[in-house]
Amino acid sequence: MDQQLLKDVENIIGTIRRVNILDxxxxxxxxxxxxxxxxxxxxxxSFKEKYREWLKAEAQVLESLNNKNLIRVPNYYGFFETMHSSHIIMSFENGITLTSALKKAKKLAEKKLLIRSFGQILNQLHETKTIESLNHKNDWLEQQLIKAEYYLKSGESDGGIQLLEKLKSNKPLPIPRTLIHGDCTTDNVLVVKGEVRVFIDVAGMTVGDPRYDESLAIRSFGDNDELIKAFYEGYKRYKVSKEEFQYFDEGLYEFF
Ligand SMILES: Nc1ncnc2c1ncn2[C@@H]1O[C@H](COP(=O)(O)OP(=O)(O)OP(=O)(O)O)[C@@H](O)[C@H]1O
Ligand SMILES: [Mg+2]
Known part of the structure; x- marks a missing residue:
């Protein structure tokens, strides 16, 4: 950690005793x-322009949820930028990602419990009353397609122009908007004591289409019927169709 960064961090949290690089x-x-x-x-x-913007968005979300006890996310302590970098300080949560927890789980029963709790916490998020600071009037999907086009044109996405055109002309029928995580993969939730308890990486948290979260949530175990069943024991709101899943996971997500 360079001296200036150390100073900037200490300005927010006080004297640093030790630093640990996470695996x-x-x-x-x-x-x-x-x-x-x-x-x-x-x-x-973060250091790249695109990711610095995401980090700033994440800081705004964390700040707006701080001390509200509405959604389990890390506590927010501060955000600052230098010429070439952006930084957030948040609480360290003692947990491991659901991806790691699923790898560690030896038995199917253990995996099912983890995934059911993932379904539950996502269900809870989608049922949470929208808060003013995260609300907006825009059509979320429309905005995502505009961003997708921007990333495509600046060469920063995996998706191609044909896929984007297809997504623009085949939008799924709208459903009621809810609070969403916006990048709800098993990498972006933390497991504490055998349950999914904390959302991390919340730059995309806003009011939007819950089918996006649902599709990304099940993408890594979608071919396993038992695990899918476990997820829907926790997630009771709505089940995405195969077409909706493909639209969001194999479609829109390619651009982000
Ligand atoms: N508040 C936290 N407490 C403890 N560990 C955390 C916290 N936030 C992030 N981590 C750890 O850091 C890793 C990276 O965090 P995060 O997912 O926010 O970064 P990212 O670069 O946006 O991820 P990606 O782009 O790969 O989705 C996580 O997998 C997790 O292990
Ligand atoms: Mg992440």
């Missing part, structure tokens, strides 16, 4: 666990 690094950021005398924090840093 599980993000794709779009670097993450460090930072210890002070009485607490431990997560410093999340």
């Amino acid at each position: 599980d690094q993000g794709c779009t950021s670097e993450v460090l666990q930072i210890f002070t005398d009485d607490s431990s924090y997560l410093l999340k840093s």
Whole structure:
């Protein structure tokens, strides 16, 4: 950690005693666990322009949810930018990602419990009353398609022009909007004591189409009927059709 960064962080949380580089690094950021005398924090840093924008969005979401006890996300302590980098300081949550927990789980029964709790916490999120700071009047899908086009044109997406045109002309019939996570894969939730308890990586949290979360949530175990069943024991709102799943997971997600 360079001296200036150290100083900027200490301005927010006080004297740093120890720093630990996490094994599980993000794709779009670097993450460090930072210890002070009485607490431990997560410093999340991004350097590329696109990811710096996402980090700023994440800071705004965390700040707007701070101390509200509405949705389980890390506590927010601060955000700052330098010429070439952006940084968030949040609480360090003692958990492991659901992806890691599923890898560690030896028995199918254990995996099912984890996935059922994932369904439950997502159900809870989608049932949470919208809060003013995360609300907006825009059509979420329309906005995502505009962003997708922007990433496509700047060469920053995996999806191609044909796929984008298809997504624009084959939008699924609208359903009621809810609060959504916006990148709800098994990488972006933390498991504590055998249950999914915390949402992380919340840059995309807003009011939008819950089918996007649902599709990304089940993408890594969608071919396993038992695990899908476990998910829907927890997630009771609505079941995406195969077409909807494909629209969101194999379609829209390609651009992000
Ligand atoms: N508040 C937190 N407490 C503890 N660990 C965390 C916290 N936030 C993130 N992590 C750890 O850091 C890793 C990367 O975090 P995060 O998913 O936010 O980064 P990212 O770069 O946006 O990820 P990606 O782009 O790969 O989805 C997570 O997998 C998790 O292990
Ligand atoms: Mg992530």
